[in-house]
Amino acid sequence: MNILNGNEAFAALMAGKNIMCRAAGGLIEFDDLDQFPATVFAMPDYEFCIKIDEISINGYTFLKPYSLEELSAGQDIFLLxxxxxxxxxxxxxxxxxxxxxxxxxxxxxxxxxxxxxxxAMQSLLGITNDLVLKVVDFHEFMKPAAKSKKTTRKKSIDPQIENVKSVVNADKNVQEAITEPTPKTRPAFNVDEVAEIETDPTSIIEKFAAQIASCKNTEAVLSLRPVFFANGHLEREHTQHLCKLTEDKLIELDPEQYSPKVINADHQIYIDGINACNSEEEINTTLYDLNDQGFSEEQISEINLAKVCKLAEFQANALKNIEEKQYNKLLAELLERAEKASSPAEANALYKYTTQWSEEQRKPLINAIHKRLAELSPDTATRTEPPSLMVQIQTAPDLTTLDALEIDVASRHPDIQPKLMGFVRARRYELENSGSKVVP
Structure with a gap:
């Protein structure tokens, strides 16, 4: 089982995968995602996995078999x-x-x-053999034989290899043969009708279509679905076509139960309702009767997509609120320190905490620092205009003040920044060579 982090799990969810979650490092089992808050992807100490689909046939339930993408060399497997x-x-x-x-x-x-x-496969064929587990080391069976001429290679093959190949090949025949099920009640066809195994999709579809048309009850129709889904020679569009045939046949046999429900509401109303929600609870309340509206699978998918996007928006807003609270807390602290600064150097030193802020975020603190500097140096308060940044750089009393002014250079127009930085470098050279020290 592959363990996913929050970002990987959210990406998989957007791709249509079923995601499960649990507390990281715990011994508890993974649980469905709807048991956790919408912001769980951004919360620490949680881990995720992709839920493997289950298949049920004739009362037997099993996980979806391995695909090639899930397997790696040397991984344990169980071959039917x-x-x-x-x-x-x-x-x-x-x-x-x-x-x-x-x-x-x-x-x-x-x-x-x-x-x-x-x-499950045996039940479709009416077979009741006992199952036997054989432990086989495929690596031992696949060891290359000693080099020999092509004409004599067949004789030198280990007979155990042939046994393994026969198991696989015979299994392939069993898998293909189950394309003809034998329902317990009023079957639509018999296994004996299969003269040979079909691999051509067109022929397979024609055969299934004939079997569906010959069904006399809904049980026989429903028993065909898992069979053509398990057929390895049909693509998705083929199974969708067969599903449509079974739906039509079910409506023909039992129109009261299987006729599509009349859609009483436009699914766009639900999407608009989701977009207007302010919490996950409101979304759940909006969708409480969704399954009773008779929407198509495509409409349900659109509604679920709107839900996922809205939950992602909630998550982004939660992160934004956390960052805003942190900013407001730090700003309040810096404003208080600026108001109580005992020297110009102490007031200017507060600039260093704003290097990651935008100009708009930094503006309240800059105003507070300028106000305190005017209070600490009354002679500057009588001026009609504050000295230019260039003058402030040239007259910076120490390196700490110069560092604060250098930060202010970044907020000026890009065309004048190189010139101002030249003054910064010149003043720094003067201060460093005159023995000035940074004021703490």
């Missing part, structure tokens, strides 16, 4: 073999049969899920 056999070993990317098994959905994460998946 034929004749009720589950083979445990390590994944070898170079082993084509293993890669094919992963693509066919025949490689599980642990024995329990492998066992449930195998039992």
């Amino acid at each position: 073999g034929n004749t009720g056999t589950i083979v445990k070993g390590q994944f070898i990317p170079e082993y084509e049969e293993l890669v094919l098994a992963v693509k066919n959905g025949s490689v599980q994460r642990d024995f329990d899920n492998a066992q449930n998946q195998a039992k």
Whole structure:
């Protein structure tokens, strides 16, 4: 299981993944994200993971099998073999049969899920064999044989390798054969009708379409869905087409239950309502009857996206409020120190705390410092205009004052900054060579 930080988890959530959360370093299990506040992504001491989807067939529930992207060399895997056999070993990317098994959905994460998946597949075929776990070291089986001529290589192959390959190949046949289920009640077709395994998507779709059309009850229609979803030769658009056929057939067989509900409200109303909310609680109140409105999957997705974006906005505002509180607290402290400064150097030294502030943020403190400087040096208060920055730099009494003035240079027009910095360097040279020291 890959552990994600807050940024990675939020990115995965925006990509449509199901995210789970728990306290970092704890022994508790991961829980659904709706059990935590919306700002959990910005909170420390929490860790996240992507929730693995579950599949249920004929009462058996198991995790979605491994995909190639999840596997790395040497990782433990459980291979669903034929004749009720589950083979445990390590994944070898170079082993084509293993890669094919992963693509066919025949490689599980642990024995329990492998066992449930195998039992589910067997239940579709009416098989009741006991499952056996065999521990196999694929690395031992895949050791290269001694070099020999191509014509004699077949004879030198370790028979154990052939056994592993036969397990994988036989498993592939089992996986393809289950495209024809046998529902317990009034089945729409029989396994015996399958003359050969189809791999062409067009042929598979035609066969499933015929089976759907021949169903006499809703149970038979529903039993077909997990079968064509498990077929490794169909793309997403193919399964969507078959789902549409099953929906039409369900409406035909039981229109009262399966006819789409009339949409009583425009889904945009819900999106506008979410955008007007000021808290996560208000969002939950706005969406309390969402599932009763008969919205399409696409409309539900748009509403959920609006919810995610609004929760992200709450999170950003929370961070902004924290930064603003920190700024206001520091500003109040600096204003008090400026008011009580006992010397010009002490007042000017306060500039160093504002290096990360904007000019607008720094302005209240600058005004307070200038006011205190006028109080400490009454002769400057009688002037109609304060001395220019250039004059202040040239007459800076010490290095601390000069440092404060250098910060002020950055707020001036870019065209005059180089000239002012020249005066700063010249005055610094004068002060350093005259033995002046920085006033603490």
